[in-house]
Amino acid sequence: MSAYNFQEVEKKWQAKWESQGLFTARVNPNKPKFYSLDMFPYPSGAGLHVGHPLGYIASDIVTRYKRLKGFNVLHPMGYDSFGLPAEQFAIQTGQHPAITTEENIKRYTEQLKRIGFAFDWDKEVRTSDPSYYKWTQWIFMQLFDSYYDYKADKAKPIAELLEIFEKSGNIGLSAACDEDVEEFTSEDWKGYSEHKRQEVLLKYRLTYLAETTVNWCPALGTVLSNDEVKDGFSERGGHPVERKKMMQWNMRITAYAERLLNDLEKVEWPEPVKEMQRNWIGRSTGAEMVFQVEQHDLTIKVFTTRIDTIYGVTYLALAPEHEFVEKLVTADQKEEVAAYVASAKNRSERDRMSDVKTISGAFTGAYALNPFNNERIPIWVADYVLAGYGTGAVMAVPAHDERDYNFAQHFGLEIRQVIEGSMEEGSFPGKHGTIMNSGFISGMPMQEAMDKAIAFLEEKKIGKGKIQYKMRDAIFTRQRYWGEPLPVYFKEGLPYLIKEEDLPLVLPEVDKYLPTEEGEPPLGRAEDWTYKTGEGEFPLELSTMPGWAGSSWYFFRYMDSKNEDRLVSQEAEKYWGQVDLYIGGAEHATGHLLYSRFWTKFLYDRGFVSIEEPFGKMINQGMIQGRSNFVYRKKGSNTFVSAGIKSQYDTIPMHVDVNIVQNDRLDLEAFKKWRPDLSDAEFILEEGKYLCGAEVEKMSKSKYNVVNPDDIIERYGADTLRLYEMFLGPLEQFKPWNTNGIDGVSKFLKKLWRLFYDGQEKWCVKEDEPSKEELKTLHKAIKKVEEDVERYSFNTSVSTFMICVNELSAFKCHKRAILEPLLVILSPYAPHIAEELWEKLGHSSSILSASYPESREEFLAEESHEYPVSVNGKMRAKVSLPLDLSKEEIQERALADAGLQKWIAGKTPKKVIVVPGKIVNIVV
Ligand code: ANZ
Secondary structure (H helix, E strand, C coil): CCCCCHHHHHHHHHHHHHHHCCCCCCCCCCCCEEEEEECCCCCCCCCCCCCCHHHHHHHHHHHHHHHHCCCEEECCCCECCCCHHHHHHHHHHCCCHHHHHHHHHHHHHHHHHHCCCCCCHHHCCECCCHHHHHHHHHHHHHHHCEEEECCCCEEEEHHHHHHHHHHHCCCCCCECCCCCCCCCCHHHHHHCCHHHHHHHHHCCCCEEEEEEEEEEECCCCEEECHHHEECCEECCCCCECEEEEEEEEEECHHHHHHHHHHHHHHCECCHHHHHHHHHHHCEEEEEEEEEEECCCCCEEEEEECCHHHHHHCCEEEECCCCCCHHHHCCHHHHHHHHHHHHHHHCCCHHHHHHCCCCCCEEEEEEEEECCCCCCEEEEEEECCCCCCCCCCEEEECCCCCHHHHHHHHHHCCCCEEECCCCHHHHCCCCCCCEEECCCCCCCCCHHHHHHHHHHHHHHHCCEEEEEEECCCCEECCECCCCCCECCEEEECCEEEECCHHHCCCCCCCCCCCCCCCCCCCHHHHCCCCEEEECCEEEEECCCECCCHHHHCCHHHHHHHCCCCCCCCCHHHHHHHCCECEEEECHHHCCCHHHHHHHHHHHHHHCCCCCCCCCECEEEECCCEEEEEEEEEEECCCCEEECHHHHHHCCEEEEEECHHHEECCEECHHHHHHHCHHHCCCEEECECCECECEEEEECCCHHHCCCCCHHHHHHHHCHHHHHHHHHHCCCCCCCEECCHHHHHHHHHHHHHHHHCCECCCCCECCECCCCCHHHHHHHHHHHHHHHHHHHCCCHHHHHHHHHHHHHHHHHCCCCEHHHHHHHHHHHCCCCHHHHHHHHHHCCCCCCHHHCCCCCCCHHHHCCCEEEEEEEECCEEEEEEEEECCCCHHHHHHHHHCCHHHHHHHCCCCCCEEEEECCCEEEEEC
16 A cells, blocks of 8 residues: 555544544643643534634644644643533523534534544533532632732732731722722721621622623623624624613722733733734722712712813713712703703613714703812713713713813803923824913923822812723623523521532523523522522522633643642642643633633732743734635526626526635536425526636624535545645735645645655655755755744745655655655644654654754855856846855866956956855956
């Protein structure tokens, strides 16, 4: 045997790798480690398409390369297996989501294994498995049991907070907490009931229950996080989303805002992702101050980044949701304000923020006083003020803020400019309104004016300097079935943790995966969803955790996935530590990638792990888009017109399955069988063919442009698939899938095979000494491929391999000394064929245990150079000379060259310029 039969070869090696456990990672302090992580997939019913493995192929190449370079590699894979689609399917069919999930995982695993990934399947995790979510619940418990100490700038156990309260109440305490915490002394605390104490503690815990305005999606029956809502619709399913107040679990991620922001400096991530996180965190420095409301015992608190413009304030504006709106509104304005508030409620914050054209608002009839000059200023309600940012109220300075300006113009409010030293650069472009130049900070440079104004606020006790973040605490509950149960029960309306020894709290069985008739989440249907303690039976929490819970820490579990006593052993965590390379999509910038950093920092603070940032280096792979094909139906008929002549008819385009089209040519018989309604289709051909139109679109079932890796593997083999996906272009780029070049890649592997087996399929490898040219070809490839992998440029390596194999074929090189190292450098890309030929070369152990060959400069060096020689500025001859000559020797031999004589014609040159390795210039 010895024709290249990729199907046999690939099956054989996949089985061998698995049975020998070659990819199983073990802690080994004698070797440097390399931890390569891929974003783990949600196992959807549709299976993998060719776009999914792109990032996995890249990381597989890197890890196989790193092994050759002597690294101990951890390269795991698993499943993010809680999620909405399995639950929606369960609702429709009654099938338990665990069963659907299991089936999908099975399919995914088979598909992944066929691509020949060097995954350590022993370490597989599934977030929906109780042995995994036991630890997700455990982390939740630690968060519940912690508070954030701003002075120490870290999370600490609640027990330490209790000691502080006992000693000194919360006076002078600098800890992250709810806005509405009141001051209390140690005496107060000691007098509090257990109930009251728990209430207070809940305001400090890093996960807490609070009434929160949420994105409620009635169609999905659940709350969604901000990053799951796009333009007022759910990202999954595209259902309308509304704002609603509900009791929810929250994660106090805002306590970590500053560290999440600063530590971005420490990671090597694509700049756009860092920038998205910075904007999401949205740090602003400014001041918070209160305005007394006339004729009311109320003060309105505002956040401003421009306290220096205080003399330009001409109105205050409240968000429509602001709690004072109802209290302030005067009798004659009541109707107008109520109507306006009702209309504003239907617009999400995101819409209101992005829409600068619609200007709406209403006057409350009430006035406040500017504490700097006691001026009366009207209080308005305005669309552009967001309830969820700052204090939900602004001091409006129309002359210096564009949104205030537009609003003031629209409603005819005063616009008044402030004069300050540095106003020109800081103010809203263009000058508007009257100039008001009074007050003790006028005329000062901006920063100085702000500092003075803040000092005034602090002295008068009406405000202070303030750092404000746009990021909100993260909502942590979903009113759904298929998620982690929260390890919490309720006693007298307050939440308590179940005992650690009762973990995991396993999802109960329910008769339907829908909310109860009373509108409770599906867990409300469970027969016995209570927790029993010595004191009695208590109801358990009915909501489950959101999709991001399990994915916020899975990278730790991979290190030690079977540990029953800890989420990860200290030994494994210390050794594997930070992820060295994380490949995945950029769409997770403000979700998963932020939450993972938050949980890692928290686990670090509490001493459970040793790293503060989970992902050192990250690459975002581009998407592989589909290349859709179209046929053109003659209107009102079952006749289809070929693309090139469609303009001659009145046609409607229709997507056609790309799998029955090859190189844009439609397979007519397959088309007729594709759908029953097409069985009698007729065609108008061009030059005897039906040609389809094509367009690049997202790969999706509905566009019939999904290409399944299984089909490609069936036809060309996994090695070809791997090489071809890399060959498509730079990893980070978005690029359409088209199979036009795949034959070339497949031919390349056959050509490689023929370096080992001659035309008659006879083994032809020889032990002869390699020639200089052969060595040069090899070493060029060794060097280039190494450089490429080190900078994650995989497409360029594929062309290098092709050039190398072409050159060796031209040399008719069948020498072991050349072919052996070539296999090693190719093995990360095309591991099956490399293993097979490696074995044929007589090796009994896997090519994975080889070492990456060293590229030797001496073989790379060009030995001679063809010097262009010019005479009086004109190129007159080319002279080939050895490279190791001195300047004098070059000059001498160039001048002696026969071809030049007629240009020099016996004259003595006036000047000769020699640049060794480059050129010779002669002036005569
Ligand atoms: C007066 C002022 C004058 C302002 C001026 C700006 C320019 P960033 O930088 O994004 O933090 N603001 C405060 N809370 C708001 C809310 N809930 N909804 C909408 N706008 C709000 O923006 C802070 C500035 O945005 C604040 O400073 C406030 O307007 C406004 F020449 O106060 B400023």
